[in-house]
Amino acid sequence: MVKKATKKEINEIKTLFLEHYKDAKTELNYSNDFELLIAIMLSAQCTDKRVNLITPALFKKYPTPQSLQDAPLEDIKELIKTCSFFNNKATNLKAMAQMVCEKFDGKIPLDREELKNLPGVGQKTANVLLIESQGANFIAVDTHVFRVSHRLGLSNSNTPLKTEEDLTKLFKDNLFTLHQAMVLFGRYICKAINPKCHECFLSHLCKSKISFKA
Numbered sequence: 001m002v003k004k005a006t007k008k009e010i011n012e013i014k015t016l017f018l019e020h021y022k023d024a025k026t027e028l029n030y031s032n033d034f035e036l037l038i039a040i041m042l043s044a045q046c047t048d049k050r051v052n053l054i055t056p057a058l059f060k061k062y063p064t065p066q067s068l069q070d071a072p073l074e075d076i077k078e079l080i081k082t083c084s085f086f087n088n089k090a091t092n093l094k095a096m097a098q099m100v101c102e103k104f105d106g107k108i109p110l111d112r113e114e115l116k117n118l119p120g121v122g123q124k125t126a127n128v129l130l131i132e133s134q135g136a137n138f139i140a141v142d143t144h145v146f147r148v149s150h151r152l153g154l155s156n157s158n159t160p161l162k163t164e165e166d167l168t169k170l171f172k173d174n175l176f177t178l179h180q181a182m183v184l185f186g187r188y189i190c191k192a193i194n195p196k197c198h199e200c201f202l203s204h205l206c207k208s209k210i211s212f213k214a
């Protein structure tokens with residue numbers, strides 16, 4: 001198990017993340033909450049790049065929850081077929097649009113519990129939507145945030161939800177920016193395979209870099 005970071009180290013990690021990623025934002029393309037929710041749902045187990053290739057045609061053909069709820073399921077599948085788990089995702093997108101129309105008058109709810117009641121929307125998706133749309137003080141733990149947290153000794157928890165609790169307690173504020181920072185840091189520097197430890201601005205604080213030495 002990786003050694004835990006001290007309070008002083010946690011503060012320094014937080015400061016350095018905020019310094020290096022002060023303007024960080026999502027790489028998903030969207031222009032409203034409906035498109036944002038769809039992009040986040042598609043991005044599970046799929047890259048943002050791939051999602052950005054898929055969404056223009058989908059948003060053009062089905063620009064509102066009303067149009068998506070009436071869309072033939074097979075057509076949604078065809079439009080998103082290059083996305084991982086496209087069968088399940090198409091079913092969830094249609095069911096999500098139906099519930100948004102029936103329960104929320106066609107508007108994406110901006111409450112975490114209400115969001116989590118939508119088909120295919122869990123805590124991570126709800127948090128990311130509220131972070132992006134509202135600048136909410138939440139952190140969402142995806143594969144990148146989970147890996148980075150553990151390598152830096154910020155969490156030893158074995159589930160994303162518990163890791164989210166740990167990070168929320170440790171960092172307290174600026175979670176919106178820290179979330180974006182940790183996603184981008186994990187995607188481009190602290191990668192799952194061959195992390196770029198030699199160019200990492202956190203290497204002096206890292207609890208895992210020894211494992212990646214040649």
Ligand code: SF4
Binds near residue numbers: 190197198208209
């Ligand atoms: S030193 Fe390497 S393993 Fe540690 S945080 Fe940086 S990139 Fe990740």
